[in-house]
Amino acid sequence: MKAIKAAILAAALGLAAQQAAADDYPVDTVTLVTHSSVGGGSDVFLRELAKYLGPKLGANVIVENVKGGSGANAMARLVASPADGSVFYATTPTFIYTSLLSNPEATYKDLEPLVNVFSDPEVIYTAAGSDFKSLKDVVAKAKESRGTWGAANPASLERQLLERLKTAAGVEAAIVTHEGGGDMMINVLNGTLDIGVGEVQELQSQLEAKQVRILATFTADRIATQPDVPTVKESGYDVVARKFRGLAGPKGLPENVIAAWEKAIPELLEDPDYKAAYTAANLRPEFIPHDEYVTFIDEFGTDTAKFLKDSGVIE
Amino acid sequence: MANRRDLIGGLAAIAIGAGYLSMALEIRHSALDDAVGPAGLPKVLAFLMIGLGAILCVKAALAGGPARPAGPVSDEAATAEATGIRFSGIARAGGLLAIAAAYLLVVHPLGYLPSIFMLLVAASLYGGAALTWRVFAIGAGGAVFYWLLFVQLLGIPLPPGILG
Amino acid sequence: MAMFSQALDVLLTTPAVFFAIIGVAWGILGGALPGLSPSITMALLLPFTYSLDPASAIVLLAATYIGAEYGGSIPAILIRTPGTNAAAATVIDGFEMNRQGKAGLALGISLYSGVIGSLIGLVMLVALSEPLSAVALSFRPPSYFALGILGLSVIASLSGGSLVKGLIAAVLGLMVATIGTDPVTGGNRFTFGTADLLAGVEPVLIMVGLFAVSELFVQTAEQGGQIRVESRARIEFPGIALARRLVPAQIIGSIIGTFEGVMPGAGGTVASFMSYNEARRWSRHKEEFGNGSPEGVAAPETANNTVAATAIIPLLSFGIPGSNSTAVLLGGFLIHGITVGPMIFVKSASTVYGLYGGMLVASIALLFIGMAMMGPCIWLVNRPRAYLNAFILALIFSGVFSIHQSLFDLVLVLIAGVVGFAMRMLKFPFLPTVLGLVLGYLIESNYRRSLVLSGGDHSIFLEDPIAVGFLAVAAVFVIGSLLQPALAAWRSRRRGEIRDVRG
Structure with a gap:
């Protein structure tokens, strides 16, 4: 949405002065696409991220809401975009479920996972x-x-x-x-x-x-804010899940782009101001580097596909 | 000719019900299904539609003469009653549909502003406005107004097209 | 008292009053544009709320909601197109009044009923939040199912002449409601393999198509055949006699609006249809309904504005948005780092009281801004027919495109327009279609949820007292409206006999 872009751009421009020095990111403006509507859970998370990410990455970061089709439209938008590090999609398990359940033209397999940022317990x-x-x-x-x-x-x-x-x-x-x-x-x-x-x-x-x-x-370990609560696994049932929040881009992302993100995200997660913001929102930082994340998403997709097939929801 | 109208309506209902039923039967079963299942309600609706369509057909066939509405007359009924649109009217409405469809085809390549201008001019002329400079002036004014309202004020990304 | 002083404090120390007024004006505009629903109108403002203080931001959004619920009635009355879903019931008598040259009066009634509805809703929100949230909490899946059935029972009286046709129209709406993701399994139904249909069909698309586009088709088809009534370009408020007559309708509207607003998922559309129906049932001028009854405008317009206030109750009490509009409001809170839910009255009390104060300002501002905006609106619809229709078509196409920025939605609107045209040719009423579409998902999902809960045992519906109550009332309504023609015939025959005796 143009107005939103303008608003975010204005916010990002304020930060532009600080970033001029570290500027070796290949593009000036990075667009983060979400299928969540303005004010939705993913959207607020992303806008907060965009605010702090700009200086770390050395680029303006803006958020674009591509609604409709539970993420199918957003994935189509990504596939049609250049793989130069200018456009990324904010991923949650929804994009895998949509890919498997509705057979859209572009699925999670057509995208390249970048890095993971958070996990929601x-x-x-x-x-x-x-x-x-x-x-x-x-x-x-x-x-x-x-x-x-x-x-x-x-x-x-x-x-x-x-x-x-x-x-x-x-x-x-x-x-x-x-x-x-x-x-x-x-x-x-x-x-x-x-x-x-x-x-x-x-x-x-x-x-x-x-x-x-x-x-x-359902986490692998107990969560910090609830130390007395056992995990499901401790209770005797081996069911563990990671509800991930990360980013994915078009296939064929250049090496320098991946490297820039792998450097920026851990730094960002340590930033005291941002840390205060995401801790208050009960998000748990869980950085997963590129190579590992590709495998992770692939496995997540395979597991989910197996579950849906076994239960007969899809063929 | 209320009875013929109802006969057509009843037959249409049966056709819609049958088509919907054939799609409802294709809905996949899964282990996540509940007792009713995804196809449960659709099947009921399909049979209801067919049944109601059949009742309407029978009533229409038995009625013979123009049916008189019982109870309060809705405004829909009143409009259709008052007008009695003929085939030529339906064809004229089809023309408007064609203009609308043409807009859908051109809006992405040409962009919002020129397309909406063309839509305004075409629809005004088709609606009986005299072919003078006024049509084009009003069309241009309207297009700019809508563009200001939707694109500038509301910030909606309507297709920019050739001007973008 | 602490509440009032805190509310006053917020109003005096922040620009909330200013944003309440801006919000109302913006809301009326968005609500009046077909396709732009209250939630979209609100969402368009969200980016600007980042830079505001929390109270002003929330007030701006809530005021927009209030304005939009009223704004929807303007095109409903003037061009037979509900600007919002909840204004669909207003079309029936509102447009009829317009056709009789009483557009100004219809708009006046709608405006002042909207203001009354907002104020009553606000009182409910402030005074009865706690008991009303208990009501929301007592609603279980069987109760929601029964609520949906109660809503459907209105069909009988929306069907006009033929009940069979009304039912066919309703089933058509229910069919459209099954398109999309299955509520239990998550599989796809009737999506024809396109991702655009996954989330189902937005009711607003069907409404705009059925009402507005089909109206354009009909007018094109009968070109020049109909005499036009010039609406007087002045807003009129009802005189004392009429205002008194409207009171019962407004009371009905605000009661139904209060309860429907509180229940997540029910919403303004159902509230306005049900209050229209009830207003007719209790009216002394039943025969006027459908023929331009002022009560037929007052009841739904009171109801949908009451909903705009009481829908905030479950949001504040549980953190649960019951509708798209309250979901955007929730977004407004989230943006400012406020967690909505039971603790909000403790942790962010001043924002909440500021919201109350701002809504009061907005409800009053609605009256004046509404009056100011009405003249231009009436002037606009009095332009020559050819231009007017072209502008309406362009407006629909622009407004609908704003929902998802999707051409597919425009195609759906055109299809709905063609279907609507055919339904009018064949004399099918389409209000039952709208009702079926709005209620279909509520009914199906809660019916199936109930049976999952009970393991397939239907007695779950009889064990839920709320469900039993609603289903009983629905049964009475249906039987009543089926018997009514017979009863009327019997009465008139008796009257005839008496006359015969006298004569």
């Missing part, structure tokens, strides 16, 4: 007033009667995690899908659901108000 939570004290209690209930577990969206990472947990625990629980995390929160709060799965930052306000309680996390 996925957690299992329940209403503060519920009887469940641990994940074991939830599974026990699902064994004797019928568990009701909530996932924010159909065919999402959350749903996949719950299906895997169901298999790992050997129970028959009803997995109820919703139209987003808020919709599901109501059903957890009013006791319709035993548990819900979501990202910590979505629960922030309810956690502070002590309306919900986290039972377990």
Whole structure:
């Protein structure tokens, strides 16, 4: 959107003076594309990132919202762009799900993962007033009667995690899908659901108000802000996930561009001002360098495709 | 000729229902399905549509004469009743559709400003405006106005085309 | 009292009052442009809110929402095209009044009902946030399903002459609602392999096509055949007698608006249709509905402006945006680093009270800005038909393009226009189509969710008291409207008999 671009550009220009010295990035302006609408979760994350990234990278960084098709339009925009480091797409698992579920013209396989920046811890939570004290209690209930577990969206990472947990625990629980995390929160709060799965930052306000309680996390290690909460794996079910937030570009990114990002992102994550901003937003820094990230995305895609195929959602 | 109108409407409903049903039957089953499934509601809707279409056809065939509307008359009914548009009218409406479709074809290559100007001029002339300089002046004024409103004020990236 | 002093403090120390007024004016403009929904109008402002203080930013967005909900009624009345989804019900009597040369009065009623709705909604928001959020919390999937069915029961009275045709039209709308991603499995349905249809069809596209484009087609088809009524280019407010008559309709609108606003997912469109229907049911002038009833304008316009205030309740209480518009508002909070949810009253109280104060300013400003903008609008629609129609077509194409910057959306609008034209030729009502489209997803997803919860047992609907209540009311409505013609016939026959006896 032009007005947005103008606004961001104005913000970025203020920083231009500082960056003149370190300027060896091949292009002047970097556009970060998101399929999230203005003010949406990914969008706010990206705008915050853009604010601090400019000086580190030595280029103006602007954000462009390409909505529609759950990311399909944004991927098409990327594939049609030059691979010179001027355009990147803010990736979340959504872009893999969209690629697999809807067979758009351009899929995640047509893009080249750049680096990863953050990961959002996925957690299992329940209403503060519920009887469940641990994940074991939830599974026990699902064994004797019928568990009701909530996932924010159909065919999402959350749903996949719950299906895997169901298999790992050997129970028959009803997995109820919703139209987003808020919709599901109501059903957890009013006791319709035993548990819900979501990202910590979505629960922030309810956690502070002590309306919900986290039972377990799907992360590999315990999360820093919730040191007493065990991981799902510790609870005895081998289900681990990383909900990544990174960047991807058109295929064939030049070496110097990749190197510039691999240098800029770790620096950025250490920047005290930016650190304060993303810690407040409950984002966990998780830098993954280019080579590793390519493998990671590939594996994530293969795993997801297998899950969707095994469950018969896609052919 | 209310009964013939209803007969056409009923047949159209049956056709839509049947087409929709054939697509509904193609919906994939998956292990993530619930008891109803993705095709559950569509199938019900398809049969409802076919059934309702059949009822309308039967009623139309039995009615014979022009049906009188019972109950409150909606404004849609009133319009259609008052006008009684004939085939030539439908053809004229088709012309407007063609103008609209032409806009869709040219807006990307030519850009918003020239395309909207052409749309305004063509639609005004087609709507019965006399072919004088006024049509072009108003069209140009309108195009600039919309361009200022949407592109400049609202910041919507309408296709820039040849001027961009 | 602390609340009032904090609200006043915000209004006096920040430019919030100024932004409340700007927001209303912007909102009316965006709402009046077909295709630009309240949420898009608000989203266009988001980039500018980065540089504002939090209270001004939120007030600007909320005021835009208020203005847009009113603005939608302007084209609904003047050119038979709802500018926003929630103004679809206003088209019925609003345009009819315009056709009778009473456009100024219809706009006046819409404006003052909108102001009343905003004020009542604001009172609800400030005073009853807590009990109303408890209502929202008590809604489970079976309750939402029943709510959707209750909404559909309105079809019977929107069908005009033929119930069968009304039902066909409604099923058509429900069919369109199934396009896109399946609510349970996430698989694709009826997308014809295009990514553009994945997220479903935006109701606004179908509405603009059915109402506006089909109207252009009809006018082209009957060129010169219809006599035009010049609308007087003046806004008129109702006199005391009429204002008194509108009170019940406005009360109905604000009550329904309050509850629909609080429930995530229900929204202004359903509220305005239901209050239109209820206003008719309780009116002493039932026969005027559909023929230019002022109550038929007052009820939905009160309702959708009430929704604009009460929809903020679940956002503030739970951090849950129940509609696109409140999602943008949530974005406004996020941009300023404010976490929305139960703690907001503790952590960012002054912003919340500033929001209340700003909304009060906006509701009052709506009256004056609305009046000022009305004259030019009426003047515009009195231009020669050929030019007017060309400008409307260009306006639709520009407005619709702003939703996703997609030509595909324009194609959908044209298809909907052709379908609408055919429906009018064949005398099908299309309000049931709109209703089916708006409610289809709500009904299907919650029906299936309920059955997933219960393991396929339908008794879950009978165990939920709210669902039982709604379904019972819906049943009464449907049976009532089916019996009404018979009842009316019986009454008139009796009257005839009495007359015979007398004669």
